[in-house]
Amino acid sequence: MNTITSRLIKTITFRGVNCYLMKTKDGYILVDTGFSNQRINIKKALDGAGVQPGKLTLILLTHGDFDHSGNCSYLREKYQSKIAMHKDDLGMVEHGDLFYSRKSRNILIRILVKMMLPLFRMNLKKSNHFTPDIYLEEGDDLSEYGFSAKVVHLPGHSKGSIGFHTTEGNLFSGDLLENNEKQGPVRGSLMDNSVDFDASIDKLESLSLKTVYPGHGNPFQMEDFIKNYR
Numbered sequence: 172m173n174t175i176t177s178r179l180i181k182t183i184t185f186r187g188v189n190c191y192l193m194k195t196k197d198g199y200i201l202v203d204t205g206f207s208n209q210r211i212n213i214k215k216a217l218d219g220a221g222v223q224p225g226k227l228t229l230i231l232l233t234h235g236d237f238d239h240s241g242n243c244s245y246l247r248e249k250y251q252s253k254i255a256m257h258k259d260d261l262g263m264v265e266h267g268d269l270f271y272s273r274k275s276r277n278i279l280i281r282i283l284v285k286m287m288l289p290l291f292r293m294n295l296k297k298s299n300h301f302t303p304d305i306y307l308e309e310g311d312d313l314s315e316y317g318f319s320a321k322v323v324h325l326p327g328h329s330k331g332s333i334g335f336h337t338t339e340g341n342l343f344s345g346d347l348l349e350n351n352e353k354q355g356p357v358r359g360s361l362m363d364n365s366v367d368f369d370a371s372i373d374k375l376e377s378l379s380l381k382t383v384y385p386g387h388g389n390p391f392q393m394e395d396f397i398k399n400y401r
Contacts, residue, residue, distance in 0.1 A: 179384075181399065183216040185209040187387055188238045192217070195317030198226040202254075202335065202343050203233055203386065207241035207299050208386040214249070225251050229241060229316050231307075232256035233345025233386060234332040235263030235271075237299070244301040255305035260331030267300050270347045273363045307333060323375070327368030328359045340381040347371055348396060350388025356396035359386075372400065 177200070181192040186209055191202040199222050205213050217227065227250035232240055235256065243254050243264070256264070262271030309324040313335065328346040335343040346359040347368070353383040363369050380393035 179356040185212050197230040200229045202231045204242035227252045228256045234329045235260030253304040255335045256303045257331035258306045325371040327371045343384045346386040349385045352392045356391040
């Protein structure tokens with residue numbers, strides 16, 4: 172991988188969802204975009220960090236859930252950004268359907284999410300639906316976009332969940348992992364496929380990771396999660 176200067180400069184957190192802003196040589200990269208009903212706050216945070224139209228060069232989505240993808244369409248138009256994600260979560264963002272590629276028998280998750288949907292109606296508007304510009308796959312090198320990281324496919328929470336493994340040995344994990352205030356580093360609260368999840372963890376263990384930056388909760392050391400998990 173080429174030597175690329177990219178660094179995390181800001182963690183933007185609203186309603187418990189983390190978005191990570193990276194500074195690159197040519198602009199900025201944002202990992203996840205938060206709920207669309209937090210749009211004003213997200214924009215203020217980006218503006219406060221010095222992000223100007225044309226300078227948010229890439230939006231990286233860890234997965235298609237609306238608490239992470241809710242502002243993609245807006246930010247693409249506002250900042251002339253490109254959106255990149257895994258194709259297996261495409262139906263979720265094109266149709267606003269969280270269960271588009273999830274297992275139909277996961278009834279408890281369906282009931283829980285449907286109970287919550289009235290709280291987040293803005294996130295379901297058709298204006299928030301979109302088709303990404305770039306499809307990412309396992310092993311893709313992001314250095315061409317100014318981010319010194321590779322894509323790791325991490326199904327479990329959703330079919331198209333991915334993480335971003337940096338050259339420093341850190342990971343942006345999306346919702347595969349989270350940091351629970353009471354339990355510490357644990358697997359994500361809503362897991363769609365336990366077999367896929369276990370396989371994803373095996374993959375992560377082989378990478379000798381250091382710090383994990385989750386979709387929910389504070390960063391933590393991967394070794395702390397492994398101790399809890401095993």
